[in-house]
Amino acid sequence: MSDFVMDPDWLCWASNPVRPSFKVPPGAVDAHCHVFGPGARFPFAPERKYTPCDASWQQLFALRDFLGFERNVIVQATCHGSDNRALVDALQNSHGKARGVATVKPDITLQQLQHLHDVGVRGVRFNFVKRLVDALPKDGLLEVAHKIAPLGWHIVIYFEGQELPEHYDFFTSLPTTVVVDHMGRPDVSRSVDGPEFGLFLKLLQENPNIWSKVSCPERLSISGPDKYEDVIPFAKRVVDRFPDRVLWGTDWPHPNMKNHMPDDGKLVDFVPMIATTVELQKKLLVDNPMRLYWPEETK
Ligand code: 0GY
Numbered sequence: 001m002s003d004f005v006m007d008p009d010w011l012c013w014a015s016n017p018v019r020p021s022f023k024v025p026p027g028a029v030d031a032h033c034h035v036f037g038p039g040a041r042f043p044f045a046p047e048r049k050y051t052p053c054d055a056s057w058q059q060l061f062a063l064r065d066f067l068g069f070e071r072n073v074i075v076q077a078t079c080h081g082s083d084n085r086a087l088v089d090a091l092q093n094s095h096g097k098a099r100g101v102a103t104v105k106p107d108i109t110l111q112q113l114q115h116l117h118d119v120g121v122r123g124v125r126f127n128f129v130k131r132l133v134d135a136l137p138k139d140g141l142l143e144v145a146h147k148i149a150p151l152g153w154h155i156v157i158y159f160e161g162q163e164l165p166e167h168y169d170f171f172t173s174l175p176t177t178v179v180v181d182h183m184g185r186p187d188v189s190r191s192v193d194g195p196e197f198g199l200f201l202k203l204l205q206e207n208p209n210i211w212s213k214v215s216c217p218e219r220l221s222i223s224g225p226d227k228y229e230d231v232i233p234f235a236k237r238v239v240d241r242f243p244d245r246v247l248w249g250t251d252w253p254h255p256n257m258k259n260h261m262p263d264d265g266k267l268v269d270f271v272p273m274i275a276t277t278v279e280l281q282k283k284l285l286v287d288n289p290m291r292l293y294w295p296e297e298t299k
Contacts, residue, residue: 004039004051011261012053013253020067020268025282029289030069032181032215032249034077035060035090042089045081049132052079055253057090061097063252067268072098073247073293075125075156077255078132084116091120099293101125101156106143117151122293123179124148128159128167131256138170149175154292161186164199177209177292179247182216183238189222192233204242211245211292214238214284217270218254218262226266227273235274243283247292248275 006012037044038054057074064072072094076087082103091100101123102116126141127133145155154177159167161184171178184200191197204210214235217228239246248271250264275281290298 004037004044006053007051009258010050010052011254011257013055013059014261014263015059017063017066017263018265020265022269022272024068024268024271025278025286026070027290028069028285029071029073029247029293030064030067030249030252031073031247031289031293032075032213033060033072033252034075034255035086036077036079036253036255037086042080042083042086044079045083047081047134048079050079050256052077052253052255057093057098060090060252061094063250063264064097067250067264070097071289071294073101073249073289074098075101076103078103078127079255084121087121088116088119094120096120103127104144104148106140106147108144108147110147113147113151117153121153123154123156125156125158125181128157128163130160132158141170142173145174145176154179156181158182159184161196161200164196164203168199168203171203171210172207174209177211178207179211179213179292180204181213182219182251183212183214183234185220186234188220188230188234192237197234197237201237201241204238204245208245211247211288212238212242213247213249214274215247215249216251218257218260218267219251225260225262226269228270232270232273236276239275239280239284243280244288246275246284247289248284 036052036055084102100121156179158181217231221228223230275284
């Protein structure tokens with residue numbers, strides 16, 4: 001029995017997704033998903049901004065198999081703060097089929113980093129979304145960046161679209177590969193050709209070390225499920241322009257969704273709308289995540 005009670009307005013992930021019509025290519029990687037707890041075994045962090053329902057690695061790997069994926073990249077969720085034990089447990093139970101992105105503090109030791117590396121962590125996440133975390137000083141983040149760089153890790157950054165101008169120079173100063181979560185959360189009511197999304201495209205255009213996840217239409221869409229049509233032009237633009245630097249993930253178990261819980265099967269059917277050829281689909285779901293997370297298997 002967990003000590004944790006999920007937030008009253010928490011929407012728990014849906015346990016019966018439809019089988020997707022789109023068949024993902026062999027070797028496909030769900031490159032953005034999380035595990036929550038279970039809280040009774042891996043307590044949520046005292047500093048968390050939300051308390052979710054449990055979402056275990058058993059449930060995640062069952063979804064992976066159902067949707068036709070072969071691997072996962074599990075991103076440390078903010079409800080666990082910098083306590084990566086639930087993530088590590090999931091990686092250790094994945095039989096090499098999952099890699100991780102952790103959250104660490106600047107005082108982490110090289111020995112602790114090496115342990116995370118040994119279990120499959122390949123990156124850290126810097127989160128700038130104010131409803132999820134208290135802002136971290138940038139000099140501390142740079143300290144982390146320089147500690148993880150020698151391990152060949154990358155940095156995942158998560159921010160709101162309107163905050164890109166403020167953080168732009170910091171992002172371009174990072175010494176590693178950088179992966180932007182969810183296309184930098186654009187306001188999809190604006191034009192895909194407008195200055196706001198233009199700045200995001202410039203970030204990728206001028207910095208070949210910066211990649212983007214083209215995930216989370218359900219978070220960005222105003223038109224809503226099941227097709228999330230208003231997000232398609234944005235994600236398609238990024239895939240078309242930067243086909244070798246894009247990743248895709250379900251974002252299961254979909255933290256902080258307030259108006260609906262997406263169906264993971266239908267989210268998979270979003271992929272061919274934004275990666276419109278077999279070649280682009282293979283890059284997005286197989287070649288790119290394999291190069292970043294399992295490079296030893298792509299040589
Ligand atoms: C996502 C998005 C969100 C939450 C987290 O770690 C998290 O708590 O990432 C969000 O609330 O937008 O990528 O899962």
